[in-house]
Amino acid sequence: MRIIAITNQKGGCGKTTTAINLAACLAANNKKVLLIDLDPQAHATLGLNIKNEISMYDVLSKLSTRKVRLQDIIKNVTPNFDIAVSNIVLSTLEQELAGEISRESRLWEILDGFNRDYDYVLIDCPPNLGILTINAIRASGEIIIPVEASRFALEGLNQLIGIINLIQERLNHDVKYRILVTNFDSRLRHSFKILDQIRVGFRNRLFSTIVHVNVKLKEAQSQGTHIMTYDKYCRGSKDYFSLSRELISQHEPHQELAVPSIEKKMNEIMKEHLPRLTEIVLSLSAPEAKEVYVAGDFNNWKLDENSRMQAAGGTWSKTINLKSGRYHYRFVIDGKWVDDPNNPNKETNPYGEMDSFLEVKTKK
Ligand SMILES: Nc1ncnc2c1ncn2[C@@H]1O[C@H](COP(=O)(O)OP(=O)(O)O)[C@@H](O)[C@H]1O
Ligand SMILES: [Mg+2]
Known part of the structure; x- marks a missing residue:
């Protein structure tokens, strides 16, 4: 027993x-x-x-x-x-x-x-x-x-x-x-x-x-x-x-x-x-900038501590982990919204401006 x-x-x-x-x-x-x-x-x-x-x-x-x-x-x-x-x-x-x-x-x-x-x-x-x-x-x-x-x-x-x-x-x-x-x-x-x-x-x-x-x-x-x-x-x-x-x-x-x-x-x-995530590094050269953010579909376009980019010698970068999918994003350099100059993939957004976008494909 x-x-x-x-x-x-x-x-x-x-x-x-x-x-x-x-x-x-x-x-x-x-x-x-x-x-x-x-x-x-x-x-x-x-x-x-x-x-x-x-x-x-x-x-x-x-x-x-x-x-x-x-x-x-x-x-x-x-x-x-x-x-x-x-x-x-x-x-x-x-x-x-x-x-x-x-x-x-x-x-x-x-x-x-x-x-x-x-x-x-x-x-x-x-x-x-x-x-x-x-x-x-x-x-x-x-x-x-x-x-x-x-x-x-x-x-x-x-x-x-x-x-x-x-x-x-x-x-x-x-x-x-x-x-x-x-x-x-x-x-x-x-x-x-x-x-x-x-x-x-x-x-x-x-x-x-x-x-x-x-x-x-x-x-x-x-x-x-x-x-x-x-x-x-x-x-x-x-x-x-x-x-x-x-x-x-x-x-x-x-x-x-x-x-x-x-x-x-x-x-x-x-x-x-668990979704499989892919690490993406987004970066931008802006030696004069005081603060830079990256906002997009992956963070609900929020500007906060989580979307703030880190500077190293004039280059700002941010590492994000994404599931497979298509994501729109923009950078915000000292309050000014811009698209990613290093990314040729761009689409017009509903406000008539350009969003950059990424296609993330995760390996099986
Ligand atoms: N796996 C589960 N899924 C959904 N509801 C659950 C599950 N396990 C317990 N519950 C519900 O949670 C409540 C508390 O569970 P119970 O077994 O009575 O906990 P305990 O005896 O530790 O106090 C109950 O209403 C029970 O039906
Ligand atoms: Mg009980």
């Missing part, structure tokens, strides 16, 4: 989406999966439209009057996919366990004595580093850290990894973590930048699967279901299915599925989405 916590104290980075849809995809691979909802907000439970009076609170708490075992609260979602539900009462556990010895090991003890024939137990964690998350890390052999390819993606990651390391050391518990890039938007250059940062920082700890932004994932959740029943063929399904195969093949190498190496996969993604 592989026990995997899905955790990151940052809210909205795709923990619950990963928990639900990875569970569904593992189940589609004929693995028996239990998803434990350990978030008092119960998003996984609600996102799968499951109702149960009793919850993980009653399993973990010593104060609960109901005294139930884990197997008593499990509900079936779809074939091979079960869930142990959460509810808001779970939020009181933090205080309740505060004074107790080995409070961080309560879930581990429960799972240790739990011998149902599940292949995978996934634990969806709350968005904080409290006692519930620590219980999840303690109980798991592996951790998936979803990291959204967005602005503050890496914030708090060191703190989380510090806690994982501390739990390993203090509790003598072996746990491996890996980063899963989620919400990757291939239309944004910014996503690639974050991906690069993550790759530099966590090279050997990165899943080669990347989860792209896909509205179907959001829709499935709001319809109370997972992606395999909502839309089996959408990008979200493909991504989570690929993640499930990656996890399975790590553990069962004889089922080697030719998962591409991270490097190879990254290169593919870069090739698929």
